Amino acid sequence: MTEHAVVIAGGGPTGLMLAGELALAGIDVVIVERRTSQDLDGSRAGGLHSRTIEVLDQRGVAERFLSEGQNHPSVGYGYCPLDISDFPTRHNYLLALWQSDFERILADWVLGDLGVPIVRGCEVVGFTHDETGVDVELSDDTSLRARYLVGCDGGRSLIRKAAGIAFPGLDPSTSWMIAEVEMDEEPEVGVRREGGGIGPVNRAEGGGPFGVVLKEQHVEHTSEPTLQDLREALVIAYGTDYGAHSPNRISRFTDMSRQAASYRHGRVLLAGDAAHVHPPQGGQGLNTGVQDAVNLGWKLAQVVNETSPESLLDTYHAERHPVGARVLHNTMAQVALSTPDDRHQALRDTMAELLGMDEPRRRFAGMLSGLDIHYDLGAGHPLLGRRMPDLDVHTADGPTRVFALLHDARPVLLNLGEPGGFDIAPWANRVRLVDAKHAGVWELPVHGEVAAPAAVVIRPDGHVAWAGDLTDPELPRALATWFGAATPAH
Numbered sequence: 001m002t003e004h005a006v007v008i009a010g011g012g013p014t015g016l017m018l019a020g021e022l023a024l025a026g027i028d029v030v031i032v033e034r035r036t037s038q039d040l041d042g043s044r045a046g047g048l049h050s051r052t053i054e055v056l057d058q059r060g061v062a063e064r065f066l067s068e069g070q071n072h073p074s075v076g077y078g079y080c081p082l083d084i085s086d087f088p089t090r091h092n093y094l095l096a097l098w099q100s101d102f103e104r105i106l107a108d109w110v111l112g113d114l115g116v117p118i119v120r121g122c123e124v125v126g127f128t129h130d131e132t133g134v135d136v137e138l139s140d141d142t143s144l145r146a147r148y149l150v151g152c153d154g155g156r157s158l159i160r161k162a163a164g165i166a167f168p169g170l171d172p173s174t175s176w177m178i179a180e181v182e183m184d185e186e187p188e189v190g191v192r193r194e195g196g197g198i199g200p201v202n203r204a205e206g207g208g209p210f211g212v213v214l215k216e217q218h219v220e221h222t223s224e225p226t227l228q229d230l231r232e233a234l235v236i237a238y239g240t241d242y243g244a245h246s247p248n249r250i251s252r253f254t255d256m257s258r259q260a261a262s263y264r265h266g267r268v269l270l271a272g273d274a275a276h277v278h279p280p281q282g283g284q285g286l287n288t289g290v291q292d293a294v295n296l297g298w299k300l301a302q303v304v305n306e307t308s309p310e311s312l313l314d315t316y317h318a319e320r321h322p323v324g325a326r327v328l329h330n331t332m333a334q335v336a337l338s339t340p341d342d343r344h345q346a347l348r349d350t351m352a353e354l355l356g357m358d359e360p361r362r363r364f365a366g367m368l369s370g371l372d373i374h375y376d377l378g379a380g381h382p383l384l385g386r387r388m389p390d391l392d393v394h395t396a397d398g399p400t401r402v403f404a405l406l407h408d409a410r411p412v413l414l415n416l417g418e419p420g421g422f423d424i425a426p427w428a429n430r431v432r433l434v435d436a437k438h439a440g441v442w443e444l445p446v447h448g449e450v451a452a453p454a455a456v457v458i459r460p461d462g463h464v465a466w467a468g469d470l471t472d473p474e475l476p477r478a479l480a481t482w483f484g485a486a487t488p489a490h
Contacts (some may be wrong), residue, residue: 004030005304007136007146009124009159011035013045013103014272014289015152020059020110021297021460024409027304031118032138038107045099045286046211049075050084050445051370051387052287053091055294058462060407062091064105069097075368077282077330078337079191079348080355082365088443089371090390098180099286100249124153126162129267147304150269150296152289155258157274163265169258169277169328174335175216176280177225177233179250182208184243192237193340209248216252225250255279255335257328263317271296276324281334282368284327291370292320298409298460307430307484319375330367366446373463380474381467382450388458389443393436402458405434409460411483417454421470426486427479431457457482 006022008015011033022029048056048065056062071093074081084092110116119138126137127149136144151159160167180201187210191197196213214233230250231241259276263269272289296316302308337348354360366372375385390403393414405412413424413433424433442452453467457478466478480486 001135001143001145003145004028005146006030006148006150006300007032007124007134007144008150008152009136009157010152010154010272010274011038011107011118011120012152012154012272012289013099013106013286014274014293015150016103016106016110017290018150018152018271018293018297019116020106020114021294021409022301023110023114023116024059025298025301025305027301029116030144031116032122032124032136032144033118033120034123034139036121038103039100045102045280045283046096047072047283048095048097048102049283049287049369050087050089050091050093051373052290053095054089054371054387054390054403055291055462057091057390058403058406059409060404061109064109065097065102066095068101068105069095072096075282075365077355077364077368078334078351080352082355082361082368084365084369084445087362087365087369087371087445088389089445094283094369098249102286124149124158127159127268134267148267148269148300150271150300151274152270152272152293153274155256155273155277157270159268160260160270160274163268163270165265165270166261167258168261170256170332172219172254172256175219175221175252175254177212177214177216177230177250177252178280179212179225179230180209180248181212181227181230181244181250182246183210184245185240187242188238193345196237209246212244219254221252225252253280255332257332259321259324259328263321264313269296269300269313269316275320276328278328278331279335281331281338282327284331284368284370287370288324288327291323291373294461295320298411302484308482312482322376323373326367362446369445371445372447375463377465381453381464382444382447383442383453383456383464383467386444386464387462388456388464391438391440391442393434393438395434395436400436403462405432406458406460406462411460411465412458413455413479414458415455415470416452417470422455422475426476426488427483429487430483431479 005028008031011031019029019031073085074083075094123139125139128135133147134149151157187198196215198212201209201211227247234241257278260270263275271292299312377385390401411431415435419435441449443449454469456464457466459465465482
């Protein structure tokens, strides 16, 4: 039986990102993926929100994705575009990039550059776990032994079901077909009141291919949609199929909304769609999964390395479950807004008027973009539990950015006051102390300017674990809480 520290079931965006995070921490991880290649069998997610791009920037790979996508200044809540071009982030836009391209680029980094092994054409079909690990059974009649198993295996997750984790929520009431196709005739471009719409994929060049979103008449389906299904749906919606042909991708979404009751059961954890499924409105699914992975990765690595107790994994559920619940809540609201009748049209008009005001726009756009995520780490500085702004700082090695300090996925104690005020030695093998200077204001996307602290502890996921003065007695406690007990001096 082959042994690994961590086995990840599923090599989609969440599984790949988690594997990358673990590999950066030196953890022996393997991915088990049913597909024989990274190719997708349909179009799924189509965009990266600001916080996801920031996360990739924190690892030094954002440019790989930016070079292949298209920037758009707005995110969408229902049918209301929300401009985020004034948000205080280097990535104040939505990056249009199909999931198939996202996965390919991410796989090049994780499987290629970082060398994470992947078992393709194979699935996890069962597992048993004990006090020291998990025996993972594969579909090719082989098995793996791991200290932890993470289910990143989608909404129908076998890992979640086999672990006995409840998946409460709402059954689907409507279904959409999403496709990218060529069309012989120029289609009616724009969003339809009845739901969905058509738009050119490459707006800069015009013409095809066209992205199509169509609300279907039936909810239940037993197979993946075909080009003929798409043509028939176009005729029903528009009276013509516009000569649709040569599909690049076709897939289907419903408004089913479910969330795992727990993201962890002993040595088995869930992330991405295995932990939460919801409608595609707002384009938050892939983004939420990638951010699950970045929250979990460094915590799981520290537990595997035995620098932190296993209880650190409980903070994964505590922090990410409320984020997932909020995504389900806002997508359900957006589905309600799309109901095609006069009463809901009045509601859409009312929401459009409200979201045209600055404060509601910032609040909702902050939610959709992921920039306003706030983990409840208790009372303290306004930055506590929030993403660290990507400040321009000057260190002894010259000018740099905060996100550049996080490329190796290690925690950072960033001291912006006088050097020498704290002995980092008991954590020096885990936490990097950086003395730096910064000129300018600190600004959060939704809450505006905040008072600049003298120092901050930045977790590997880019969230602030502590902020204050280096003489604060809470600083060593925060370091011990998040990165393990102090190592005695020898």
